[in-house]
Structures are given as structure tokens and as C-alpha cells.
Amino acid sequence: MATQQATVDQLIAAPVARAQVGLWTDAWRRLRRNRLALVSAAYLIALAATALVGIVYTPYPYAHQGVGLPYQGPSAAHLLGTDQAGRDILSRMIIGAQISLIVGLATQTVVVVVGVPLGLVAGYFKGWIDTALSFVISVFYGIPDILVAMILIVIIGKPGLGTIIVAIAATRWMDMARLTRGQTLSLREREFIEASRATGGRSTKILFGHLLPNALGPIIVQATLGIPAAILFEAFLSFLGLGVPPPTPSWGSMAADGIHAMRISPHIVLAPAIGLSITLMAFNFLGDGLRDALDPRQKR
Amino acid sequence: MSGPILEVRDLHTQFYTDDGVVQAVNGVSFDLHEGESLGIVGESGCGKSMTALSIMGLVPEPGRVTGGQIRLRGQDLLRLRPEDMREVRGRDVAMIFQDPLSSLNPVLRNGFQIEEAMLAHKELPRRQALERAVGLLRKVRVPAPEARARDYPFQLSGGMRQRTMIAMGLANDPSVLIADEPTTALDVTVQAQILELLRDLNRELNTAIIMITHNLGVVAGLCSRVLVMYAGQIVEEGPVDEIFEHPQHPYTWALLRSVPRIDALRHDRLRSIEGLPPDLISPPSGCRFHPRCPFRIDRCFREEPPLERIAEGRLAACWVTMERAYAEMGAGQLVDVRPGAGSGVHGLQEERVG
Amino acid sequence: MKGSLLYIGQRTLLIAFTALAVSSIVFIGIHRLPGDAFVSERLRPSQQQALLHQYGLDRPLLVQYRDFMTNLVLHGDLGQSVANRGVRITPLVLREATVSAEIGAAALIFTIGLGLLFGVAGAIRQNSWVDYALSATSVVGFSMPNFVIATFLLLVFGIWLQNLTGGGFFYEIGWDGAYGNPAEIIVPAFALGFPYASFVARLTRASMLEVIRQDYIRTARAKGLAEQVVIVRHALRNALIPVVTILGPLVIGIVTGSVVIENIFGIPGLGKEFVQSILNRDYNIVIGVFTGYAALIGLANLTVDLIYPLIDPRIRY
Numbered sequence: 001m002a003t004q005q006a007t008v009d010q011l012i013a014a015p016v017a018r019a020q021v022g023l024w025t026d027a028w029r030r031l032r033r034n035r036l037a038l039v040s041a042a043y044l045i046a047l048a049a050t051a052l053v054g055i056v057y058t059p060y061p062y063a064h065q066g067v068g069l070p071y072q073g074p075s076a077a078h079l080l081g082t083d084q085a086g087r088d089i090l091s092r093m094i095i096g097a098q099i100s101l102i103v104g105l106a107t108q109t110v111v112v113v114v115g116v117p118l119g120l121v122a123g124y125f126k127g128w129i130d131t132a133l134s135f136v137i138s139v140f141y142g143i144p145d146i147l148v149a150m151i152l153i154v155i156i157g158k159p160g161l162g163t164i165i166v167a168i169a170a171t172r173w174m175d176m177a178r179l180t181r182g183q184t185l186s187l188r189e190r191e192f193i194e195a196s197r198a199t200g201g202r203s204t205k206i207l208f209g210h211l212l213p214n215a216l217g218p219i220i221v222q223a224t225l226g227i228p229a230a231i232l233f234e235a236f237l238s239f240l241g242l243g244v245p246p247p248t249p250s251w252g253s254m255a256a257d258g259i260h261a262m263r264i265s266p267h268i269v270l271a272p273a274i275g276l277s278i279t280l281m282a283f284n285f286l287g288d289g290l291r292d293a294l295d296p297r298q299k300r
Numbered sequence: 301m302s303g304p305i306l307e308v309r310d311l312h313t314q315f316y317t318d319d320g321v322v323q324a325v326n327g328v329s330f331d332l333h334e335g336e337s338l339g340i341v342g343e344s345g346c347g348k349s350m351t352a353l354s355i356m357g358l359v360p361e362p363g364r365v366t367g368g369q370i371r372l373r374g375q376d377l378l379r380l381r382p383e384d385m386r387e388v389r390g391r392d393v394a395m396i397f398q399d400p401l402s403s404l405n406p407v408l409r410n411g412f413q414i415e416e417a418m419l420a421h422k423e424l425p426r427r428q429a430l431e432r433a434v435g436l437l438r439k440v441r442v443p444a445p446e447a448r449a450r451d452y453p454f455q456l457s458g459g460m461r462q463r464t465m466i467a468m469g470l471a472n473d474p475s476v477l478i479a480d481e482p483t484t485a486l487d488v489t490v491q492a493q494i495l496e497l498l499r500d501l502n503r504e505l506n507t508a509i510i511m512i513t514h515n516l517g518v519v520a521g522l523c524s525r526v527l528v529m530y531a532g533q534i535v536e537e538g539p540v541d542e543i544f545e546h547p548q549h550p551y552t553w554a555l556l557r558s559v560p561r562i563d564a565l566r567h568d569r570l571r572s573i574e575g576l577p578p579d580l581i582s583p584p585s586g587c588r589f590h591p592r593c594p595f596r597i598d599r600c601f602r603e604e605p606p607l608e609r610i611a612e613g614r615l616a617a618c619w620v621t622m623e624r625a626y627a628e629m630g631a632g633q634l635v636d637v638r639p640g641a642g643s644g645v646h647g648l649q650e651e652r653v654g
Numbered sequence: 655m656k657g658s659l660l661y662i663g664q665r666t667l668l669i670a671f672t673a674l675a676v677s678s679i680v681f682i683g684i685h686r687l688p689g690d691a692f693v694s695e696r697l698r699p700s701q702q703q704a705l706l707h708q709y710g711l712d713r714p715l716l717v718q719y720r721d722f723m724t725n726l727v728l729h730g731d732l733g734q735s736v737a738n739r740g741v742r743i744t745p746l747v748l749r750e751a752t753v754s755a756e757i758g759a760a761a762l763i764f765t766i767g768l769g770l771l772f773g774v775a776g777a778i779r780q781n782s783w784v785d786y787a788l789s790a791t792s793v794v795g796f797s798m799p800n801f802v803i804a805t806f807l808l809l810v811f812g813i814w815l816q817n818l819t820g821g822g823f824f825y826e827i828g829w830d831g832a833y834g835n836p837a838e839i840i841v842p843a844f845a846l847g848f849p850y851a852s853f854v855a856r857l858t859r860a861s862m863l864e865v866i867r868q869d870y871i872r873t874a875r876a877k878g879l880a881e882q883v884v885i886v887r888h889a890l891r892n893a894l895i896p897v898v899t900i901l902g903p904l905v906i907g908i909v910t911g912s913v914v915i916e917n918i919f920g921i922p923g924l925g926k927e928f929v930q931s932i933l934n935r936d937y938n939i940v941i942g943v944f945t946g947y948a949a950l951i952g953l954a955n956l957t958v959d960l961i962y963p964l965i966d967p968r969i970r971y
Binding site: 276 | 914
């Protein structure tokens with residue numbers, strides 16, 4: 001009898017010990033097993049490092065024309081060759097990486113700063129604020145993003161990094177606002193919010209002190225997942241000539257330049273094209289991996 | 301009633317899951333005669349549906365029929381090539397399912413779904429198929445059948461939908477119609493209508509019906525013979541009235557006792573069968589019912605009883621049988637139906653473990 | 655039937671209103687910067703003033719707006735180009751909108767066709783190498799910017815395989831939308847449609863996987879239907895329902911992509927005009943293009959909404 005009792009105790013104790021492994025550790029474990037996501041993450045870290053290095057050093061000054069003969073293919077002196085103005089492509093690619101990453105991060109920051117408070121307020125107070133916000137959101141959704149961005153660029157007038165960031169953010173804030181609103185709507189019914197209200201907490205304190213921290217998870221995921229789309233958009237705009245002005249090289253404008261010379265020097269367009277493709281693919285694989293890892297419906 | 305049109309011999313169906321091999325159907329054998337209405341009764345998970353799906357060749361992944369024979373008019377269905385089995389399916393043997401709302405395709409018209417059943421096996425001009433479909437709907441007592449044929453499933457009531465399914469099943473005049481819990485999802489009054497319909501169709505068309513259900517009342521209303529299944533095996537078989545009045549297997553006995561009676565006294569407790577359904581991956585040793593049986597003896601723990609003939613047309617798989625339980629264990633006076641309550645093995649060491 | 659006609663009527667009216675609203679917004683937004691209109695021409699201040707006066711651009715905003723709206727609503731007249739004087743905008747926009755619509759429709763065929771194919775194939779052979787290969791192709795498809803895909807295609811078809819396209823992509827497209835060589839549409843339409851095919855593929859695959867587990871699929875098999883019929887007639891038709899819901903955003907995505915594709919391939923559609931007019935500061939055309947886009951998108955969405963009841967009979971208008 002005594003031995004049987006001991007086994008029963010063990011049986012009871014074991015499952016509890018396992019359940020204490022939390023959501024994040026589980027997610028991390030799953031993510032680690034996703035080879036593609038890990039490779040992508042490694043690549044992106046390397047890219048960011050290169051971009052950072054580029055602040056102080058590039059093989060050649062990126063804007064200097066004529067550091068080499070134009071239209072040269074890859075060689076020992078110029079690892080990625082030279083473009084139509086004799087500029088070193090590798091150096092320009094590094095700066096281009098900076099532009100892409102800056103635009104990606106800055107845009108999403110603006111999106112969060114604008115979209116989250118709007119979503120919080122609309123979801124918490126509901127009523128006419130919510131209706132108004134929903135209306136504005138659907139108007140924005142109805143217009144293709146390129147049109148919105150371009151019209152904003154026209155209205156703002158001065159081309160530049162800031163203009164692009166604002167223009168792109170204007171096409172992406174709706175998703176964040178909608179997500180935050182949804183999170184707020186479901187969280188506001190939870191007991192701890194009621195408790196705060198009951199003890200007479202002020203609305204802003206509740207909103208930012210209690211609701212926001214709990215909604216932070218999906219917000220961060222969404223913000224991160226939006227980075228590749230922002231980078232893609234910037235490439236589009238630069239390709240069309242509406243992005244950062246020359247001589248600053250964006251991968252998009254480099255590709256546009258390269259198309260004209262495609263017959264004689266395909267490498268001019270290939271370098272930024274491949275760079276964009278791989279970087280975006282890496283972001284997408286990583287994003288997919290993150291989403292799968294955090295999905296509570298996974299069995300293990 | 302002539303020779304059997306369907307002979308199932310030692311059917312085994314297994315599921316290969318991550319947790320182990322589930323023995324869903326474990327050595328099932330029975331005959332079905334022409335025009336007969338056979339009931340298969342048992343609790344959820346006892347293998348009755350899986351037996352039917354095995355006959356139809358519709359066992360879903362990760363399951364597979366792993367042994368035995370299923371002879372339809374002498375031809376072993378398990379040895380057929382997939383294309384040939386597809387011809388048999390829906391033409392010689394048809395099956396209707398439990399929930400008619402989810403079992404009918406929501407985006408196709410009702411009439412078309414019946415026509416499809418015919419056109420799959422026979423070349424017919426569309427107009428003729430439509431006429432036959434309307435005729436079938438009329439036969440299953442759907443009012444205004446032409447209009448209903450043009451409608452979609454979501455426009456019909458539950459009873460109408462089930463009738464449509466029955467019409468679909470009978471479209472090619474099959475020898476056997478298998479009905480898997482056809483009334484479980486319906487209102488009680490509609491249930492009665494559907495059962496009456498099936499009874500009349502069975503008589504009129506001489507189509508053999510296999511009725512699968514966990515509801516003994518349904519069996520009583522429709523079937524002439526019944527199989528009782530437990531843990532993937534048949535534990536008792538015989539004519540309906542005899543099984544109801546003199547069940548021989550303790551499981552059947554307990555099942556019948558557990559049906560609440562409208563004339564029971566208020567203070568009578570509801571009697572359920574104690575214990576949990578058996579683990580089909582590693583089933584109990586000996587007789588699979590022994591952990592829950594009030595009348596078990598030593599032998600039940602060790603040896604699995606075969607399904608044997610205990611009387612004319614009666615089969616049971618039990619070392620004890622209710623006859624002995626009444627005679628020697630006082631089953632008639634038994635109030636407490638715990639495992640082992642009547643048998644005197646109450647108090648055995650094995651009983652306490654897990 | 656009558657209900658449907660009423661619905662179509664209502665929607666058409668809505669489209670007209672939306673187009674007007676869009677042109678108003680753009681009009682007002684743009685006309686806050688009148689001076690830029692002739693900046694590219696480097697005129698002397700007096701000449702610039704004269705031109706502004708000729709175009710009525712020196713009048714108060716409200717007056718300009720009133721005139722603009724009157725012309726638009728009563729005569730469908732969008733005015734004339736500022737950079738190329740004498741070019742009337744409405745015929746221009748109509749012509750280019752037709753071109754964009756044709757390329758867009760062709761692209762949509764690629765998107766839906768390839769997407770459905772990939773999705774169904776992946777679902778039937780779930781977790782096989784076919785499934786993984788198709789999935790990977792899809793990810794590549796929407797990761798690469800469409801101008802990258804277009805560039806590769808240009809390399810392959812424009813330069814390496816000149817026979818297919820004759821080397822260049824300049825079109826002679828008349829108002830009736832006749833193409834010189836249908837093969838010329840294929841490459842740009844593919845470049846435009848392929849990135850979105852992956853969305854359709856993913857959704858179709860997930861939807862098919864769910865549908866295949868449904869009871870009515872079991873019923874269809876129990877009737878003895880051939881597997882092919884079960885997949886196409888029973889499974890796919892139900893699986894398409896969620897796919898139709900993304901057709902709206904899909905159309906908008908194709909419009910977005912067309913701006914770039916038209917520029918690369920030199921297709922005289924709205925997209926090319928759009929970029930050009932912005933670079934030229936030809937604001938009247940910008941307004942016209944926007945209006946054209948609003949109408950085009952509205953019509954496309956209406957068409958999509960009309961497709962719904964064909965697939966799912968539970969939806970009625």
C-alpha cells in the first residue's frame with residue numbers, strides 16, 4: 001500500500017512541473033527547430049551589421065562618380081562591379097541596405113506611434129470615436145497604397161527620407177489601429193480592467209498602464225511583420241523615381257538605373273534585385289517562423 | 301429470407317496513430333440476409349461505425365482494414381481493385397450518415413445530389429435522372445418534390461434533409477443500405493417519422509438495412525435482428541425481442557437496465573454502467589468487459605470468451621451468461637451494479653489497480 | 655432578379671459618387687500649390703502669370719472647384735492637360751483605363767489560375783515534396799518585388815529569347831483595345847499576377863484542407879463518385895468561398911503593381927500616365943488618373959461582389 005501511495009504522489013506532481021514551462025520558452029524552442037527561420041535571422045543580423053559598418057566605412061565613397069570605369073562587371077577592385085556613372089556598386093549596396101533598414105524600422109515606429117493610441121482609444125471608449133475611426137480606416141483601405149503614398153509625396157512636396165517614411169506609414173497604420181482596437185475590445189471586458197475601474201482608476205492610467213502592456217505581444221509581432229512590406233514599398237517608390245533623391249542609393253533606384261543597361265551590364269540591376277529578393281525572403285521566412293512558434297494551437 | 305447476401309468474416313480494422321495502434325474492429329463476423337433489417341448497437345467508440353465504413357471501403361486515414369473478408373453476394377470486397385470497389389459503392393451498398401446538414405453539399409441543389417448518385421453508375425440523360433430524383437423524393441415522402449429538388453440543403457428542415465439522404469442512398473436500388481445513426485441529430489417526433497419511413501421502405505423494396513445506433517429504442521422500432529458490440533467486438537447477437545427480454549451478455553443486460561423508464565419510481569437511481577470505456581490501444585486482458593462486469597469470474601480475467609452459439613439463432617461471448625448470473629449469482633435481486641458485485645470476486649487484488 | 659438589378663444600380667451610383675469624392679479630394683489637395691504647375695518650363699514670372707490666368711489657376715480655390723465639378727458632372731469633362739496644352743483629359747483617361755483594365759484582367763487570370771492550381775495540388779498532396787516545392791515557390795513569388803520578377807522576365811524573354819516578344823514591348827492599342835500580338839500581354843500579365851498567386855495558393859490550400867475533412871465529402875465518396883469529381887465538383891467549389899473574399903484586396907494589389915509593371919514594359923495605361931504626370935507636375939492629369947482609378951476599382955469590386963452568389967447559393971442580394 002505504501003509503495004502504491006508513493007507512485008500516486010509522483011503521478012500528481014509530474015504534470016504540474018511540466019506546465020510551468022511558459023509560452024515564451026515553448027515558442028523559443030519551436031523557433032529554434034525551424035532551420036529556415038534561423039538562417040534568415042542570421043542573414044538579417046549580418047545585413048544589419050554590414051549596414052552599421054557602412055556608417056563609418058565603405059570600400060569606396062558611394063556617391064563618387066568615376067572611381068572606376070563605368071559598366072564594369074565584378075572584379076577584384078570592385079567586388080560587385082561599377083554602375084553607369086562609374087560608381088562602386090558594393091558601396092552603394094551597403095548604403096542601400098542602410099536606407100532599407102532605416103525605412104523599415106522608422107516606418108513601423110511611426111505606424112505604432114500613430115496606430116496604437118488610435119486603436120486603444122477607439123476600442124476602449126467605443127461610441128462615435130470608434131465609428132469615426134472605422135470609417136477613416138475603410139476609406140484608406142479602399143484606395144491602393146501606391147496612390148495614397150504618391151499623392152502624399154506630391155502634397156508634401158520635398159523629396160527625402162522623411163517624406164517617404166510618412167507616405168509609407170500612411171498606408172500601413174490601419175492594420176495596427178485595427179489590431180490594437182480588436183485587442184482593446186476583448187481586453188476591456190476582462191476582470192482586471194473592471195477592477196481598476198471599480199477602484200476609480202483614471203481612464204488614461206487604465207489604458208496605458210493596464211491594457212497596453214497586455215496587448216503588447218501581438219502589437220510587437222505585427223510591427224515586426226510589417227517591416228518587409230515597408231521595405232518593399234520603399235523599393236517600389238524609389239524604382240519609380242519618387243523615393244530618396246540621387247545620389248543616395250536605394251536598392252529600388254539602383255534597380256531602375258540598371259534596367260536601362262540590362263543588355264550590356266546585367267549586374268547593375270541584378271545586384272539590388274537579388275539583394276532585395278533575399279532580404280525580403282529572409283524577413284518573410286522569419287516572420288512565418290515567429291508566427292508558427294507563437295501559435296498556441298501547436299501541439300508540442 | 302434466403303441465403304446471406306453479405307458475409308463478414310473476422311474483420312479487423314486498425315488505426316496507426318502516434319500513440320499506438322488502435323484496434324477499432326477486432327474480429328467481427330456476421331451475416332446479413334436479403335431484405336433483413338439488422339441493428340448494430342453499442343456505445344461510442346465500440347467500432348460499429350468503423351465496421352460500416354470498412355464494408356464501404358471508406359475507412360479514413362490513418363486507419364486501414366488489416367484482415368478478414370467481406371463477401372457481397374460471394375465477391376470479397378476487400379480483394380477488389382479501387383475502381384471496382386467504387387462501382388460497388390453507392391450502387392450495391394449505400395450508406396447514409398448521421399448529420400444531414402453537414403453531410404449534404406451546401407452549394408449544390410438537392411435534386412442534383414440525388415442525380416449524381418445515379419449518374420455515377422449509369423449513363424442516363426439528365427432529364428430522366430431528374431425525373432427519377434423527383435420520384436425518389438416523393439417515395440421518401442417529401443412534399444412538393446419538384447420544388448425541393450431545385451432547392452438547396454439549407455432551405456430544408458432536418459427531417460427533409462435526412463429523407464433526401466435516404467433518397468440518395470436508394471437511388472440505385474442497392475441490396476444493402478447502411479444507416480449510421482440517421483436519427484440522432486433529429487427531433488424526437490421527426491425521428492419516429494424517419495424510422496417509420498425506413499421500415500416501410502425495407503418492406504416495400506426488400507432492401508436490407510443495417511441500422512447503426514446507440515439508442516435501443518431505435519433498434520426496437522425497426523430491426524428484426526441485432527448485434528451488440530463492445531470494444532471492437534460482437535458480444536451478443538440474436539432476434540430483437542429475445543435480446544430485449546432475455547439478454548445473455550452482462551453488457552447487454554446492463555445497457556437495457558440503464559435505459560430510464562417512464563414508469564420508474566421517483567427514488568430509483570439512474571443506473572449507469574460503472575467504469576470507463578476500454579482503451580482500444582491496449583485493451584483489458586481476457587474478456588474486454590471484465591473491468592466493468594458485475595458477474596465476472598476468475599476466468600474472465602484471463603481468457604477471452606469466443607462468440608458462441610448459446611441457443612437457436614442466439615450468440616454470446618461470455619463465460620458466465622445471464623442465465624447463470626440469475627441462477628447462481630442472484631442477478632435478479634442485485635441492487636448494486638458495481639463491477640464484481642454479483643460475482644463474488646469483489647475484493648480481488650487486481651480490481652484495485654488503475 | 656429584380657433585387658439584383660436594384661443592387662447593381664445602387665452600387666453603380668455609389669461608384670460614381672466615390673469617383674467624384676476622390677477627384678474632389680485630390681483636386682483640393684493639389685491645388686494648394688498652384689505655382690508648381692509650370693515650374694518645369696522655366697518661364698519668366700510674367701509669362702507664368704499669363705499662363706496661370708489662361709488656365710484660371712489664379713482664381714480662388716472655391717471658384718476653381720465649382721467650375722471643375724460642374725464640368726465633370728455635367729459633361730464628364732476632366733479638363734485639359736497643363737503640361738501638354740490642348741490634350742483633353744477625359745478621352746486620355748478612358749483610353750488608358752481600358753488598357754490597364756485589360757492587363758489587369760489578364761494578370762488576374764494568372765493569379766487565380768496559378769493560385770488555384772498550386773493550392774489544390776498542395777492540399778491533395780499535403781506534406782509531400784510537391785507541397786513543399788509549391789509552398790516555397792509561393793514564398794519566393796510574393797517576396798520578390800514585382801519589378802524584380804519583371805526584370806528577370808525581361809532578361810529572359812526580352813533579351814535572351816527575342817523571338818517570343820520581338821525584343822520590345824511597345825503596343826499599338828486603339829480605343830477598342832485590340833492588341834497587335836496577344837503573346838505580348840502574357841509576359842507583363844504574368845509579372846503582374848504571379849506575386850499575388852501565392853496568396854491565392856495559400857488560402858486555397860488551407861481552405862481545401864478544411865473542406866476535404868467535411869462530412870459531405872464522405873457522402874460524395876460513399877455515392878461512388880470518381881475522386882476527381884469529388885475534388886473538383888464538391889471540394890473545390892466550397893473551398894473557393896473564402897478565396898472570393900480576398901478578390902477585392904487582390905484587385906487593389908494588382909492596381910498597385912500595375913503602376914510599376916506598366917512603367918517597365920512601356921504599356922500606355924493609367925499607371926504609366928500616373929508616374930509621368932507626377933514627374934511632370936501635370937496636376938490636371940493627376941486628378942484625372944485618380945478619378946479613373948477610383949472608377950476602375952469600384953467597377954472591379956462590383957464585379958467581384960456579383961461573383962459571390964454564383965459560388966455560394968446561400969448569398970443573395
